[in-house]
């Protein structure tokens with residue numbers, strides 16, 4: 135049970151990578167939106183699977199029966215994380231591959247003259263698959279824009295964009311470039327009202343917020359385990375009614391049962407086990423810092439863990455924003471108000487006057503501070519902000535394992551570059 139007090143040293147001790155140094159310099163992993171570090175339990179679980187339980191599934195012998203159990207447990211864990219049922223979860227290589235895969239099934243009955251709605255804020259993984267499908271089927275693409283000053287969607291345009299011919303509405307929960315947390319419930323409701331399939335990219339929200347697919351009301355929701363402290367794998371929630379309506383892209387001998395119906399070929403069982411371990415890490419946060427009891431259901435513990443991490447991340451965001459906004463020549467592309475921390479995740483993208491983002495990233499790399507520079511595949515958003523041909527932005531991503539001193543460290547380093 136918790137004492138409620140966030141103990142960053144205890145959190146960091148769970149992640150072996152955080153103790154590594156290079157030539158006496160500690161590492162600051164501020165690259166979390168690109169991929170997070172993993173707790174020891176994830177690595178151990180994956181090693182155990184590969185050493186003790188390595189087989190394909192569906193056989194009569196010991197290791198294969200173990201694999202069946204590993205799969206079932208992992209699907210149940212992801213369902214708990216997202217508020218779904220186990221038979222609504224599909225694992226894949228990554229979110230992009232899953233969205234390509236599902237787009238092909240969803241687009242099958244689109245007709246010329248139909249319409250789909252995509253956004254200017256999404257990562258291209260939730261844009262390009264649908265653009266390609268639209269081109270193949272002769273379908274019109276309509277765009278939900280965002281306001282480049284407020285960094286929020288133009289919700290006022292939804293009524294004009296979505297109509298009786300709309301077959302799909304795809305949007306993102308949190309932006310990987312701006313950090314904005316979007317009102318996906320509102321967008322999904324507008325799509326549902328006209329019978330469109332609704333798809334939410336939760337890749338950047340899953341590491342920071344509790345997700346409840348029933349509350350959002352979407353048909354599809356993707357996230358990537360390697361962004362929430364797990365191994366390289368993607369996960370798709372597919373709501374039961376859509377799941378059963380789709381004509382599966384499966385080989386004939388494969389079972390029609392879930393998850394095989396929508397899981398072509400042999401998945402990474404070790405990645406599934408590692409994903410479960412990552413979710414158990416979040417649940418551990420819930421027990422240790424979020425008031426959950428060990429006997430509580432996994433979902434309750436995971437939600438408590440996300441909420442406890444969220445309180446700590448808000449502290450980090452406040453610290454980052456108060457420091458960053460005081461650095462001369464730093465232009466932040468995202469919500470900067472310290473009163474609106476619940477409208478963003480701790481992903482901060484900015485430019486520094488007189489320096490290219492790539493130059494800033496490599497100067498920080500010299501100090502062993504890991505940040506990204508570029509457009510982060512937010513292809514439409516970088517064009518919308520007139521940044522595509524200017525090197526994009528520098529992106530600092532904080533996480534529940536980031537120490538407050540690391541926030542100061544990156545701010546000091548950026549301030550030196552600004553000076």
Ligand SMILES: Cc1ncc(COP(=O)(O)O)c(C=O)c1O
Pocket residue numbers: 167168227228229230231257259260306308309310335337338357358367368
């Ligand atoms: C918001 C968002 N969507 C989709 C993706 C693509 O995820 P994956 O690498 O799992 O395909 C990313 C990756 O950075 C992302 O940030």
